[in-house]
Amino acid sequence: MSLLYQIALTKVSGVGPVAGRHLLAHFGDAKAIFTAPQKDLKSIPGLTSKAVMGILGADTLKTAEKELQFIEKHGIQILFWGTDSYPKRLAECTDAPLLLYYRGNADLNAPRMVSIVGTRNATAYGKSICANFIKELKSYNVTIISGLAYGIDSSAHQGALDHDIPTIGVLGHGLDRIYPAANREMAARMLGYGGLLTEFPSGTKPDRQNFPMRNRIIAGLADVTVVVEAAAKGGALITAELANSYSRDVCAFPGNLHQEFSAGCNYLIKTHRAHLITDTKDLQYLMNWEPADTPKQQTQLQLPISLGESQQRVYNIIHTAGRQLAIDELARELQWSQSKLAITLLELEMNGLVAALPGKVYRAT
Numbered sequence: 001m002s003l004l005y006q007i008a009l010t011k012v013s014g015v016g017p018v019a020g021r022h023l024l025a026h027f028g029d030a031k032a033i034f035t036a037p038q039k040d041l042k043s044i045p046g047l048t049s050k051a052v053m054g055i056l057g058a059d060t061l062k063t064a065e066k067e068l069q070f071i072e073k074h075g076i077q078i079l080f081w082g083t084d085s086y087p088k089r090l091a092e093c094t095d096a097p098l099l100l101y102y103r104g105n106a107d108l109n110a111p112r113m114v115s116i117v118g119t120r121n122a123t124a125y126g127k128s129i130c131a132n133f134i135k136e137l138k139s140y141n142v143t144i145i146s147g148l149a150y151g152i153d154s155s156a157h158q159g160a161l162d163h164d165i166p167t168i169g170v171l172g173h174g175l176d177r178i179y180p181a182a183n184r185e186m187a188a189r190m191l192g193y194g195g196l197l198t199e200f201p202s203g204t205k206p207d208r209q210n211f212p213m214r215n216r217i218i219a220g221l222a223d224v225t226v227v228v229e230a231a232a233k234g235g236a237l238i239t240a241e242l243a244n245s246y247s248r249d250v251c252a253f254p255g256n257l258h259q260e261f262s263a264g265c266n267y268l269i270k271t272h273r274a275h276l277i278t279d280t281k282d283l284q285y286l287m288n289w290e291p292a293d294t295p296k297q298q299t300q301l302q303l304p305i306s307l308g309e310s311q312q313r314v315y316n317i318i319h320t321a322g323r324q325l326a327i328d329e330l331a332r333e334l335q336w337s338q339s340k341l342a343i344t345l346l347e348l349e350m351n352g353l354v355a356a357l358p359g360k361v362y363r364a365t
Contacts, residue, residue, distance in 0.1 A: 002029065002030060002031055003068060003078050003080075004061065004064050004065065004068055005029075005030035005031040005033070005034050005061075005064075006030045006078065006080045006098075006099055007064040007067050007068060007078070007099065007201075008030070008034060008060050008061050008063070008064035009023070009030045009033060009034075009098060009099075010097075010098050010099045010199075010201070011054075011060050011063050011064055011067075011201075012051055012054040012055055012060055013050055013051065013054050014047075014048045014050050014051035014054065015047075015051050015054070015055075017081075017094075017095050017096060017097055017098055018094070018095070019046065019047065019051070020081075020098040021081065021082075021098070022044065022046070023044065023047070024081075024082060026044060027040075030080075033055060034055055034060075034061070036055075038052065038056060041055060041056070067201050067202060070176070070202045071101065071202075074103070074175065075103065076101050076102065076103050076175055077101070077102040077103070078099060078100075078101065078102075079099065079100040079101075079102055079108075080098065080099050081096060081097070081098045081099065086100070087100075087108040087109060087220075087221055088109050089109070089113065089220060089221055089222070089223070090108075090217065090220040090221050092220075092246070092329075093216065093220040093246050095216060096216075096217075096220060097199035097217065099199065100197055100198070100199055100217075101174070101175050101197070101198050101199070101200070101201070102195060102196070102197050103175060103191055103195060103196050104168065104190065104191050104194055104195015104196055104197075105191075105192070105193070105194075105195065106143055106166040106167070106168050106193075106194045106195045107143065107166070108168070108195075108197075108221065110142075110143040110166070111141070112140060112141060112142040112143065112223060112287075112289060113142065113143050113145060113221055113222040113223050114137065114142045114143070114144055114145065114222055114223065114224055114225075114226060114283075115144075115145040115146065115218045115219060115221065115222035115224070115225040115226065115239070115243070116130065116133075116134070116144055116145070116146050116152065116153075116156035116225075116226050116228060117146060117147065117152060117153065117156075117215075117218065117225060117226070117227055117228070117230075117235070117236040117239045117240075118130070118151060118152025118153070118155075118156075118227060118228040118229045118230050118236050119151050119152055119229050119230050119231055119234060119236060119261045119264075120149055120150040120151035120152075120153075120234075121150075121151055121231075121261055122150075122151035122152045122155060122228075122229055122261070123229065123259070123261055125229070125255065125256070125259075125262075126151075126152055126155070126228050126229030126255075126261065127152075127155050129228055129229070129253050130152055130155040130156055130159060130228045130229075131155065131159050132279075133159075133226070133228070133253075133279070133280060134156065134159035134160055134162075134163060134165065135159065135163055136279065136280035137163075137165065137280055137283075138163045138164075138165060139291040139292060140280070140284070140289055140291055140292060141292035142165065143165070143166045143167070143168065143194075144156055144157070144159075144160040144165055144166070144167045144168070145167070145168045145169075145170065145218055145221050145222055146167070146168075146169060146170070146218065147169065147170055147171075147172070147211075147214060147215070147218055147235070148169035148170070148171060148178070148179075148183055148186075148187060148196075149180070149235075150180060150182075151229075152228045152229055152230075152236070153169075154183060154186065155228075156228075157169060157183075157186055157190060157194075158186060160194070161186070161189055161190065161193065161194075164193065166193055166194045166195075167190055167193070167194040168190075168194050168195045168196070168197055168221070169187060169190055169194070169195070169196050169197070170197050170198065170214050170217045170218045170221070171196060171197065171198040171200070171206075171214065172198070172200070172206050172207075172210035172211040172213070172214040173198065173200055173204045173205055173206040173207075173210060174198065174200050174201055174202040174203055174204040175196060175198060175202060176202040176203065177205075177206075179206040197217065197221075198214070199213070199214075199217065211235055212235065212238055215235055215238050215239040215242060216239075216242045218239050219239050219240075219242040219243035219246060219248060220242070220246055220248075222243070222248065223248065223249065223287065223323070223324070224243075224248060224249040224250070224251060224283065224286070224287060225239055225240055225243040225248060225249070225250050225251070226250075226251045226252070226253075226277070226283070227239075227240055227250070227251070227252040227253070227264065227265050227268060227274060228252075228253050228265075229253070229255060229261050229262060229264075229265060230252075230261065230262075230263075230264030230265050230268075231260055231261050231263055231264050232260075232263040232264050232267060233264070234264065236264060237264050237267075237268065240252070240268055240273060240274060241273070244273055244358070244359055247326040247327075247328070247359040247360060247361055248359065249275065249286060249287065249324070249357065249358070249359070249361065250268065250273060250274040250275065250358075251274055251275045251276075251277045251282070251283060251286065252264075252265040252266075252268045252269050252274035252275070252276065252277070253265055253276075253277060253278065254266060254269060254276055254278070272358065273358075275358070286357070287323075287324065288322075288323070288324070288363050288364070307351075310344050311344055311347055311348055313334070314330065314334065314341070314344050314345065314348060315348055315353055315354065315364070317330065317333055317334070318330070318354055318362055318363065318364045319364040323363070324357060324361045324362065324363045325361065325362055325363070326359065326360060326361050326362075327341060327342065327345070327360040327361070327362070328360075330345075330362070345362060349362075352365060353365060
């Protein structure tokens with residue numbers, strides 16, 4: 001029964017991700033929101049009269065019931081914000097959708113998630129880079145995310161399928177259709193070794209305004225976003241900008257200075273919005289990833305210098321995590337102010353024990 005109210009909350013006009021989280025924090029769960037007295041709803045700061053009427057009106061629950069029937073018929077999973085099933089990386093983003101519709105078997109919390117994006121008008125150069133890059137990623141045990149669009153997106157998904165790499169397509173419409181229609185066969189294969197994910201309910205058309213919203217999910221699901229080929233304007237650059245705002249790594253392949261569909265990648269690199277990469281080894285170095293089949297040596301960690309108590313504590317957390325950590329993530333773990341933490345991180349960086357990456361992200365060297 002809770003699914004009905006979770007779906008219904010996303011149907012209320014004027015209740016987006018931020019307002020929805022405020023309501024959930026106040027009332028405890030979605031059902032409690034819809035059974036709350038009108039006076040309690042009106043007392044919530046920022047909740048409009050239209051939203052209150054949407055919560056109290058019977059039409060919202062009726063619409064949600066139809067959606068629930070659709071998802072049950074087609075075996076669709078509901079991933080609701082704040083529950084264990086919701087993707088953990090995406091949950092860290094302030095504008096993450098309240099609810100996701102998912103079909104597939106890929107782990108949305110897999111250890112290594114890579115988003116690959118680019119122009120719909122991919123050139124032979126871009127397609128070749130994408131194909132080789134994905135082939136090399138096979139040994140790193142990654143999951144590949146993209147948007148199932150023409151061009152680089154399609155190349156990314158196809159390359160993943162060709163090399164038995166799980167791949168997830170994030171859609172700008174409901175799960176009752178596939179757009180573009182030319183990718184239907186590919187999408188069907190992805191359901192067997194990957195998945196399809198969207199925040200949009202059935203009946204939602206692939207309208208232009210949906211795709212920038214879709215892009216924040218592509219950026220938020222991944223550890224790193226890789227831009228293969230992109231024009232000076234377009235969805236790929238929006239996705240890169242979103243990934244940067246989430247303190248996630250962004251990489252871009254450089255291109256011909258006179259090629260229209262390399263201008264976006266070159267701009268990202270020139271303005272330090274993306275790391276320049278030319279192959280998988282560059283990504284490996286940036287992310288501190290080893291191939292999945294590399295044997296791990298169990299050795300005692302020996303530091304060349306003596307650390308103070310605060311430095312040792314911070315270093316232990318970063319080293320033990322085995323991945324990059326954002327400064328706000330570290331601050332929450334330590335329950336320190338970011339100003340105090342920044343000083344300790346600088347000391348560790350000067351001693352060569354941690355590396356500072358764009359977006360105030362750190363990893364052990």
